[in-house]
Amino acid sequence: MKSNKQSQLARDLKSDAFIVKVAERFKMLGEPMRLKLIQSLMSGERTVGELVQSTGAAQANVSRHLNHLTQVGLLGRRKAGLHVYYHIEDESIYGLCELVCGSVRAQAKAELEALN
Amino acid sequence: MKSNKQSQLARDLKSDAFIVKVAERFKMLGEPMRLKLIQSLMSGERTVGELVQSTGAAQANVSRHLNHLTQVGLLGRRKAGLHVYYHIEDESIYGLCELVCGSVRAQAKAELEALN
DNA sequence: TTAATATATGAGTATATAGTTATATAATAT
DNA sequence: ATATTATATAACTATATACTCATATATTAA
Incomplete structure (x- = not known):
């Protein structure tokens, strides 16, 4: 389960569009x-x-x-x-x-x- | 315990210097x-x-x-x-x-x- | 209608910082 | 010592955006 989450995380972060979305979220809190x-x-x-x-x-x-x-x-x-x-x-x-x-x-x- | 954490969070965020530190952290991930x-x-x-x-x-x-x-x-x-x-x-x-x-x-x- | 109040937005300035190019520093090899 | 390689940094440009001031847009009241 832990490694599942980990790999889901790694998969998510591999998409450029997704990374930009995630960065936007962090930036909002920054x-x-x-x-x-x-x-x-x-x-x-x-x-x-x-x-x-x-x-x-x-x-x-x-x-x-x-x-x-x-x-x-x-x-x-x-x-x-x-x-x-x-x-x-x-x-x-x-x-x-x-x-x-x-x-x-x-x-x-x-x-x-x-x-x- | 939950309300304890919550109030600790609220207390942390009330200090201006602390808020700046937290923002800096988020910005790094942004x-x-x-x-x-x-x-x-x-x-x-x-x-x-x-x-x-x-x-x-x-x-x-x-x-x-x-x-x-x-x-x-x-x-x-x-x-x-x-x-x-x-x-x-x-x-x-x-x-x-x-x-x-x-x-x-x-x-x-x-x-x-x-x-x- | 006009007036008053709360919120949103256009336009401008100032600042922070991501990215680039060129070069400096440091560690190893010859 | 000189050359080579890996990493860091100085100087610069370009861009994004936080903030301000003035004004626009609701919404309610008189």
Whole structure:
């Protein structure tokens, strides 16, 4: 089963178009501002205005990032009157952030210990 | 335990410096050429020359990307005579690629089904 | 209708970085 | 020492994109 997954992974990554898709996904998560937005959305759906407040960024910028994240399917949107509510649509976000956060934390800890 | 992890994740992402580190990690995986290199390294360590061959990219470009990936701790290197062998150092790469590949595959499948 | 509010978008600038070419560095062999 | 080979790096160009400002597009209220 493990080797099955491994070979599926290797197979996926051999297609150029697929690799570009995967890179696009990672790139979406590779901007601090977008990670901040995602973090805010981790406790539930939020309007653009609320996200502008919680991030302290300009409205136009927040709107653009939300749009990008929605285009690639990571976020979803819901209109309600004047407001647009965004939410996390692709649950893989949680696993991805946990993995990277864990790795970054482990690395920071190792670097600290290397000084002793 | 689940809520513990969740809150640890939320706590991690609240530090600006930490968010930048996490973004940097994702960004490293957000380039097709780097993903190709990583894919080649998934079957074991390789020299720069071997990676130049397997990717078809220019030597200088491959060397640069390998350097970046090594700086952030995703890859490791080993010198042996004229050759430098690179390998995957941070095992979280496997989990990350599996998650994203799975999500991209699922999305492609969903898009296909939406046409029927 | 007009006004007010929330969100999206066009246009511009600034910056980061992928890729290239040429060259430097380092290790081995002759 | 010189030549050869593998890798790294400096300098440059081209491109992508984050951010800003101004404005457009809804949607609701008066």
